[in-house]
Amino acid sequence: MQDSHPAAQSLISKPVWALGEEPAFRPGARVHVSSRSPIGHYRVPLYLRGKTGSVVSVIEPAGLNNEEEGFGRNAGGRRHYYRVGFEMSEVWAGYPGPVRDRLFIEVFETWLERA
Amino acid sequence: MFDHDHDHPHEPIVTAARPSLYEIMETAVRELLIERHLIGAHEIRRQIEVLDSRTPALGGAIVARAWIDPAFKARLLADGRGACEEFGISFYDDTSLIVLENTEAVHNLIVCTLCSCYPRPVLGLPPDWYKLKPYRARAIFEPRAVLAEFGTVIPAEVEVRVSDSTSMVRYLVLPRRPEGSDDFTEAELAALVTRDAMIGVVPVNLIDGASP
Numbered sequence: 645m646q647d648s649h650p651a652a653q654s655l656i657s658k659p660v661w662a663l664g665e666e667p668a669f670r671p672g673a674r675v676h677v678s679s680r681s682p683i684g685h686y687r688v689p690l691y692l693r694g695k696t697g698s699v700v701s702v703i704e705p706a707g708l709n710n711e712e713e714g715f716g717r718n719a720g721g722r723r724h725y726y727r728v729g730f731e732m733s734e735v736w737a738g739y740p741g742p743v744r745d746r747l748f749i750e751v752f753e754t755w756l757e758r759a
Numbered sequence: 760m761f762d763h764d765h766d767h768p769h770e771p772i773v774t775a776a777r778p779s780l781y782e783i784m785e786t787a788v789r790e791l792l793i794e795r796h797l798i799g800a801h802e803i804r805r806q807i808e809v810l811d812s813r814t815p816a817l818g819g820a821i822v823a824r825a826w827i828d829p830a831f832k833a834r835l836l837a838d839g840r841g842a843c844e845e846f847g848i849s850f851y852d853d854t855s856l857i858v859l860e861n862t863e864a865v866h867n868l869i870v871c872t873l874c875s876c877y878p879r880p881v882l883g884l885p886p887d888w889y890k891l892k893p894y895r896a897r898a899i900f901e902p903r904a905v906l907a908e909f910g911t912v913i914p915a916e917v918e919v920r921v922s923d924s925t926s927m928v929r930y931l932v933l934p935r936r937p938e939g940s941d942d943f944t945e946a947e948l949a950a951l952v953t954r955d956a957m958i959g960v961v962p963v964n965l966i967d968g969a970s971p
Contacts, residue, residue, distance in 0.1 A: 727857070747899060
């Protein structure tokens with residue numbers, strides 16, 4: 645992260661990062677999982693599409709876009725995964741356990757929208 | 760079967776079942792890759808050796824160290840992969856590792872609903888039930904019922920956190936250190952830690968640890 649080394653940072657002006665290098669979401673951000681249904685390989689389970697949760701952490705380093713990689717295309721496809729927490733009662737109507745129970749999962753940036 | 764006389768020859772071991780479609784496909788792809796010099800037979804054999812060398816004993820050693828060394832535990836929770844690499848555990852599959860700490864207030868459970876993602880670098884191969892659909896489907900919508908079937912009843916005031924592993928991240932549960940283990944050595948502690956405790960379906964206790 646560009647803020648992690650203040651001594652080095654003081655010697656140079658802040659360089660411009662390429663689009664997609666910087667995480668689009670920060671911990672605490674409310675996010676909505678996209679509910680599209682692409683053809684091919686993807687890693688967002690059906691049961692979470694359309695659900696709203698909160699970003700817990702940004703997974704570093706950025707990873708390849710697995711949907712593109714599934715077709716052998718991976719140049720320039722790096723984005724972040726986010727660890728997102730959902731209340732069980734948001735995921736499952738009628739969840740029988742206590743309201744404090746939660747579910748966590750890593751979701752690729754292209755699947756998240758600001759809620 | 761130990762109650763029969765050993766004065767007769769045993770039946771030879773035979774494989775009667777026909778190979779499945781996927782077994783045939785695996786053989787065909789493997790032979791093609793070798794024939795075209797894309798990989799060698801020794802690379803396949805070596806990778807099997809890598810997998811065979813990863814067992815829950817590695818995870819148990821990590822957990823025991825975290826119990827006795829607060830600085831290591833802090834590093835483990837901040838960067839699971841980096842802390843395991845201190846033990847010489849390589850992440851040959853280039854996954855990262857989040858270590859989830861169980862506490863008085865939080866109980867973690869791990870699952871992979873899409874397939875069988877598992878912290879193989881530190882635990883080896885997953886148990887069959889972890890890969891089968893009943894566990895994968897139920898762990899996310901009735902985790903407390905699944906846990907109860909393992910004999911683990913979580914009080915209502917404790918938060919259950921289910922982590923669904925789907926991408927490049929794997930999880931390892933850091934169980935609570937059991938009561939009454941204050942005098943245990945690091946090796947004795949490591950022997951208490953079972954595979955299932957690091958998946959999160961059971962706690963570590965002094966009675967059934969170190970069972971084979």
